[in-house]
Amino acid sequence: MDQARRFPLPPGSTIGVFGSGQLGRMLAMEARRMGYRLHTYSPESDSPTGQIADLKIAAAYDDCEAVRAFAKGVDALTFEFENVPSLVAEIAAEEGVPVRPSGTILHAAQNRRREKSMLRRAGLPVTPYHFVKDVAELEEAVQEIGYPAILKTAAFGYDGKGQTRIEPGVRPSAAWQLFGGQSCVLEAHVDFERELSMVAARGVHGDFAAYPLVENRHVNHILDITIAPAEVEPAVAAEAERLARRLCENLKLVGVLCIEFFLLPKSRIDRDVQSSGSAATGRLLINEIAPRPHNSGHWTIEGAVTSQFEQQLRTVSGHGPGSTEMLRPSVMLNLLGDLWHYGEPDWQALLTVPDAKLHLYGKHEARPGRKMGHLTVTADSTDAALETGLAARAALRRH
Amino acid sequence: MDQARRFPLPPGSTIGVFGSGQLGRMLAMEARRMGYRLHTYSPESDSPTGQIADLKIAAAYDDCEAVRAFAKGVDALTFEFENVPSLVAEIAAEEGVPVRPSGTILHAAQNRRREKSMLRRAGLPVTPYHFVKDVAELEEAVQEIGYPAILKTAAFGYDGKGQTRIEPGVRPSAAWQLFGGQSCVLEAHVDFERELSMVAARGVHGDFAAYPLVENRHVNHILDITIAPAEVEPAVAAEAERLARRLCENLKLVGVLCIEFFLLPKSRIDRDVQSSGSAATGRLLINEIAPRPHNSGHWTIEGAVTSQFEQQLRTVSGHGPGSTEMLRPSVMLNLLGDLWHYGEPDWQALLTVPDAKLHLYGKHEARPGRKMGHLTVTADSTDAALETGLAARAALRRH
Numbered sequence: 001m002d003q004a005r006r007f008p009l010p011p012g013s014t015i016g017v018f019g020s021g022q023l024g025r026m027l028a029m030e031a032r033r034m035g036y037r038l039h040t041y042s043p044e045s046d047s048p049t050g051q052i053a054d055l056k057i058a059a060a061y062d063d064c065e066a067v068r069a070f071a072k073g074v075d076a077l078t079f080e081f082e083n084v085p086s087l088v089a090e091i092a093a094e095e096g097v098p099v100r101p102s103g104t105i106l107h108a109a110q111n112r113r114r115e116k117s118m119l120r121r122a123g124l125p126v127t128p129y130h131f132v133k134d135v136a137e138l139e140e141a142v143q144e145i146g147y148p149a150i151l152k153t154a155a156f157g158y159d160g161k162g163q164t165r166i167e168p169g170v171r172p173s174a175a176w177q178l179f180g181g182q183s184c185v186l187e188a189h190v191d192f193e194r195e196l197s198m199v200a201a202r203g204v205h206g207d208f209a210a211y212p213l214v215e216n217r218h219v220n221h222i223l224d225i226t227i228a229p230a231e232v233e234p235a236v237a238a239e240a241e242r243l244a245r246r247l248c249e250n251l252k253l254v255g256v257l258c259i260e261f262f263l264l265p266k267s268r269i270d271r272d273v274q275s276s277g278s279a280a281t282g283r284l285l286i287n288e289i290a291p292r293p294h295n296s297g298h299w300t301i302e303g304a305v306t307s308q309f310e311q312q313l314r315t316v317s318g319h320g321p322g323s324t325e326m327l328r329p330s331v332m333l334n335l336l337g338d339l340w341h342y343g344e345p346d347w348q349a350l351l352t353v354p355d356a357k358l359h360l361y362g363k364h365e366a367r368p369g370r371k372m373g374h375l376t377v378t379a380d381s382t383d384a385a386l387e388t389g390l391a392a393r394a395a396l397r398r399h
Numbered sequence: 400m401d402q403a404r405r406f407p408l409p410p411g412s413t414i415g416v417f418g419s420g421q422l423g424r425m426l427a428m429e430a431r432r433m434g435y436r437l438h439t440y441s442p443e444s445d446s447p448t449g450q451i452a453d454l455k456i457a458a459a460y461d462d463c464e465a466v467r468a469f470a471k472g473v474d475a476l477t478f479e480f481e482n483v484p485s486l487v488a489e490i491a492a493e494e495g496v497p498v499r500p501s502g503t504i505l506h507a508a509q510n511r512r513r514e515k516s517m518l519r520r521a522g523l524p525v526t527p528y529h530f531v532k533d534v535a536e537l538e539e540a541v542q543e544i545g546y547p548a549i550l551k552t553a554a555f556g557y558d559g560k561g562q563t564r565i566e567p568g569v570r571p572s573a574a575w576q577l578f579g580g581q582s583c584v585l586e587a588h589v590d591f592e593r594e595l596s597m598v599a600a601r602g603v604h605g606d607f608a609a610y611p612l613v614e615n616r617h618v619n620h621i622l623d624i625t626i627a628p629a630e631v632e633p634a635v636a637a638e639a640e641r642l643a644r645r646l647c648e649n650l651k652l653v654g655v656l657c658i659e660f661f662l663l664p665k666s667r668i669d670r671d672v673q674s675s676g677s678a679a680t681g682r683l684l685i686n687e688i689a690p691r692p693h694n695s696g697h698w699t700i701e702g703a704v705t706s707q708f709e710q711q712l713r714t715v716s717g718h719g720p721g722s723t724e725m726l727r728p729s730v731m732l733n734l735l736g737d738l739w740h741y742g743e744p745d746w747q748a749l750l751t752v753p754d755a756k757l758h759l760y761g762k763h764e765a766r767p768g769r770k771m772g773h774l775t776v777t778a779d780s781t782d783a784a785l786e787t788g789l790a791a792r793a794a795l796r797r798h
Contacts, residue, residue, distance in 0.1 A: 010746040011759050029428060032451060035759025035772065052431060052451075209753075302704075305754055305777065314750060323753035327726045327777065347409040351713060354608075354722035355704055360410050360434025373434065378704065378726065 007098075007204070008318030009075050011035030015316055016074030016097075017049065018042065018088060020056065022361040022371060023080035023293050023309075024049030026301065030309040036317070041070045048361040049080070061085050071095040078255065078316045080292055082109045082156060100204075100316045101255040101291045108251075109291050112185045113154040122250040124243055125285050127262070128188040134181075138172045141186040148189040151175050153182045161221075165189070190285060192262035196230050199297035200244040201311035201321040202253045209311070209321035211304060213240045216260070216296050222369060225389070226296045226332040227382050228303055235281050236263065243284065251291075256312045258294030260287040295334070295371070302357050302376045303330030328378040331385040333393050335373040340366035342398040349395035355379065356392035406497075406603070407717030408474050410434030414715055415473030415496075416448065417441065417487060419455065421760040421770060422479035422692050422708075423448030425700065429708040435716070440469045447760040448479070460484050470494045477654065477715045479691055481508045481555060499603075499715045500654040500690040507650075508690050511584045512553040521649040523642055524684050526661070527587040533580075537571045540585040547588040550574050552581045560620075564588070589684060591661035595629050598696035599643040600710035600720040601652045608710070608720035610703060612639045615659070615695050621768060624788075625695045625731040626781050627702055634680050635662065642683065650690075655711045657693030659686040694733070694770070701756050701775045702729030727777040730784040732792050734772040739765035741797040748794035754778065755791035 005013075011034055017024045020042035028049055031038040040049040041057045050056035055073070059066035062085055071077060071092045077099045079088075089103025099106070108114045119126050130141035131154070142149055153162040166175050166186075176184075195218065200210040215230035216223055230237070244259055251257075262285045297308035306314075306322030314321055339345045350356060360373035375392055379385035404412075410433055416423045419441035427448055430437040439448040440456045449455035454472070458465035461484055470476060470491045476498045478487075488502025498505070507513045518525050529540035530553070541548055552561040565574050565585075575583075594617065599609040614629035615622055629636070643658055650656075661684045696707035705713075705721030713720055738744045749755060759772035774791055778784035 008747050008750065010743065011757070029431065032428065032761075033759075034757045035761065051453075054450075305701075305756075319747070319750040321753070322750075325754075344409065348407050348718070351407065351718040351721075354720070355724075357704075358410070358433045360432075362431075362434065 005075050009036075013037065013075040013317065014039055014054070014073065015313065016041065016070055016077045017080055018061070018077070018084045019080035020044050020047030020049035021080060022048045025052050025361055026298070026307070026359075027080065027293070027309045027312055028052035030307060030313050034310070034313065036313060039070065039074055041067070046364070048363060051362045062087060064091060067091050068095065071097045076100060076316050076318075078292075078312060079106065082106060082290065082292070086110075101251070101253050101257070105251050105253060105291045109289060110156060111154050112152055112156060113183065115289065116185060118251075119247070119286055119289070122247060124247060125282075127190050127285050127287070130186045131183070132186050133183045135173050135176045138176050138184070138186060142166060142172050145186055145188045150187045150189055151179070152185050152187060153179050154185055155182065190262050190264070192285070193265045194230070194263045195287070196232070196240065196261040196263050196284070197226075197258055197294065197296040198240045198244050198261070199256060199258045199294055199300070199308050199311075200241075200248055201256045201308075201315050201324075202248040203315050203320040204254045204318050205320065206249070207320040208245050208248055209324045210241045210244050211297065211300060211308070211324045212326050213237045214296055214299070220369070222334070222336065222371075223295045224334055225386070226299055227386060228299045228330045228332070229326065229382070231382065232263065233281070236283055239281050239284055243286065247289065253291065255291060255315050256293050256297075256308055258290045258292070258297060260289070260296075261285060262287050296332075298359070298374055299330040299332040299376050300324075301359075303327055303378050329380065329382040329385055330376060330378045331382060331389040333375045333389045334371055335360075335375065335393070335396070336368070337366035337370035337372050338368045339372070339396055341368070344398075345396035346398055347396070350375075350392055353388065353392040353395065355388050404474050408435075412436065412474040412716065413438055413453070413472065414712065415440065415469055415476045416479055417460070417476070417483045418479035419443050419446030419448035420479060421447045424451050424760055425697070425706075425758075426479065426692070426708045426711055427451035429706060429712050433709070433712065435712060438469065438473055440466070445763070447762060450761045461486060463490060466490050467494065470496045475499060475715050475717075477691075477711060478505065481505060481689065481691070485509075500650070500652050500656070504650050504652060504690045508688060509555060510553050511551055511555060512582065514688065515584060517650075518646070518685055518688070521646060523646060524681075526589050526684050526686070529585045530582070531585050532582045534572050534575045537575050537583070537585060541565060541571050544585055544587045549586045549588055550578075551584050551586060552578050553584055554581065589661050589663070591684070592664045593629070593662045594686070595631070595639065595660040595662050595683070596625075596657055596693065596695040597639045597643050597660070598655060598657045598693055598699070598707050598710075599640075599647055600655045600707075600714050600723075601647040602714050602719040603653050603717050604719065605648070606719040607644050607647055608723045609640045609643050610696065610699060610707070610723045611725050612636045613695055613698070619768070621733070621735065621770075622694045623733055624785070625698055626785060627698045627729045627731070628725065628781070630781065631662065632680070635682055638680050638683055642685065646688065652690065654690060654714050655692050655696075655707055657689045657691070657696060659688070659695075660684060661686050695731075697758070697773050698729040698731040698775050699723075700758075702726055702777050727779065728781040728784055729775060729777045730781060730788040732774045732776075732788045733770055734759075734774065734792070734795070735767070736765035736769035736771050737767045738771070738795055740767070743797075744795040745797055746795070749774075749791055752787065752791040752794065754787050
């Protein structure tokens with residue numbers, strides 16, 4: 001945009017984001033607050049991000065000319081989901097507009113095979129797995145990994161899509177056909193104790209900041225509740241931060257990243273776990289990463305000094321991350337489209353809860369499983385926040 | 400808008416705001432977050448509120464037809480400054496759209512004479528004063544009140560405009576001519592110790608919630624810094640809340656209101672002070688009120704569970720106020736246009752301060768004294784927050 005563009009970008013500069021969902025929307029809100037401009041690009045026309053953005057472009061991700069024009073109009077580019085074609089990064093490079101995180105990271109995060117290889121190369125602990133590209137390889141992998149095993153498409157699904165469980169009675173060929181012969185990853189089933197995650201940010205000069213480790217509870221493979229901070233031994237939290245730092249440095253990340261972990265039960269640590277070694281508890285396995293703000297970081301809007309979206313804005317603009325200090329224990333509860341099943345939720349009842357902070361994403365159609373919004377509650381303890389949050393969400397339900 | 404409008408208004412409803420400055424902008428941000436729609440009406444075309452609103456109408460406040468059309472398009476009306484003609488409230492009443500706070504409160508707050516009378520009727524402590532409508536009355540009032548006295552236009556100025564100090568050497572007639580013979584209020588000079596303020600909210604069913612009492616520091620009659628909470632004896636804070644509650648109840652306020660107080664030195668309490676009686680310290684005098692969110696409440700965005708703008712949205716929509724609990728001691732520092740005197744402020748330096756939260760209002764022209772934005776810092780103590788905040792703001796200055 002500005003021919004004499006200088007980094008770090010000051011307020012008044014324009015950030016372009018590929019994707020137009022709620023993550024882009026919350027980024028746009030922070031951009032507005034801090035005086036930055038935000039443009040959004042996606043195939044959607046009336047989108048959560050577009051409602052807040054300074055400019056919204058509705059075009060296909062593979063429309064080279066539209067992507068080029070979009071890149072020309074901004075000072076830096078980022079994305080709010082991984083499945084942006086790598087073409088986008090190439091065009092941005094041609095136009096001299098930085099993409100943060102880089103196209104390389106985007107590329108790795110688009111595919112489980114590349115992601116697993118990258119994590120393993122970085123010496124990070126992952127679930128035992130095999131790549132499989134035909135039924136014969138799958139059968140062999142099942143023999144090695146044992147039952148139950150999880151077959152996942154190499155191309156990422158989300159919210160549990162693109163994965164199936166292989167139990168002793170299931171014929172591998174049947175599972176294979178389920179995904180139409182796409183190349184896949186077969187993972188060992190991990191009997192984890194809890195799911196945890198950590199959001200971290202890294203600036204262009206390598207300054208790193210991680211939020212506290214949080215606990216995530218899923219329902220039907222969709223994130224339901226995040227509890228911040230996770231109640232874990234200090235050694236586990238320290239290990240998570242060490243792993244997050246190692247990953248960010250290894251990737252030379254500029255931006256925000258979330259790591260989802262499985263916490264293994266204390267009793268089940270054994271030599272099969274591909275641990276990172278050095279003073280580790282060995283109880284953390286990396287399940288997935290996302291090189292962007294994450295649903296499990298939404299609590300930071302109210303609960304931390306700097307939100308994960310301000311972190312994204314800061315790092316993409318070339319500034320260092322802000323403080324990740326937690327203000328108070330926080331709980332985030334997703335509001336899925338299912339809540340609309342019996343009609344409009346009972347907003348009046350919700351708004352009688354003085355501590356529940358409501359976020360709605362401006363989506364018009366409430367489909368089951370669709371993330372329509374979330375609630376955040378901060379309190380003196382996670383137990384108190386969870387109790388208030390659950391009561392607030394229950395108040396929304398009409399029967 | 401919706402013929403079958405029902406209160407309290409659920410998300411998806413539309414709030415109309417008269418005025419289009421930063422207060423409307425921050426209201427619009429909260430409305431967006433919570434899934435409400437916001438329309439703004441003012442004579443300005445590219446405005447801080449308009450940049451965020453769902454709809455912006457640029458028309459004169461006395462354009463009846465435009466006001467009527469605007470009122471028809473919303474579910475409830477509010478304002479972000481007092482000087483909206485009372486005509487607006489009448490048209491809204493004709494269209495059956497509630498104005499919150501009511502037109503009566505708006506009317507009282509537009510004029511120092513009406514405001515003082517209202518406060519006195521409510522038994523609230525105000526500075527000794529006289530109304531004056533000609534030089535003869537002014538001379539008489541000066542005799543009674545003594546020197547120094549402050550002559551203020553009855554019609555409100557803001558940020559110290561529309562007032563002059565009458566010292567022993569000043570001829571009353573000269574002071575009188577300064578305001579072109581407008582009707583005025585002559586107030587006794589109050590030798591106060593500190594300036595304090597309290598933001599409170601009251602719902603349609605009378606539920607009342609006040610934020611902690613804060614301390615304000617002014618420079619050239621413009622708010623410079625707010626320190627939350629104010630360091631005062633508990634009895635003073637309790638008295639402030641009692642006065643705020645009495646005022647809100649007396650006005651039957653539905654909305655948000657700020658009271659500015661003078662805190663008198665302990666040694667100077669005497670019978671001249673028109674005190675509220677009952678268990679009061681007698682150290683608080685009401686200087687001014689504003690029936691809307693206030694600059695001295697901006698810290699609530701980061702520092703309190705519910706921001707003053709969410710309070711406005713909640714109460715205008717017919718919900719009760721949210722929690723006014725403070726998360727951490729906070730300091731708010733205004734960023735005036737003067738900071739732009741030597742060119743663009745040094746944003747890069749500011750953004751190296753990980754705890755400073757930046758708010759910019761999207762104003763294009765940085766005039767001296769113009770409020771361009773603010774910073775908020777939260778910390779474990781107000782001293783720590785103030786130190787960080789002052790350092791952050793100093794970092795912005797180019798010399």
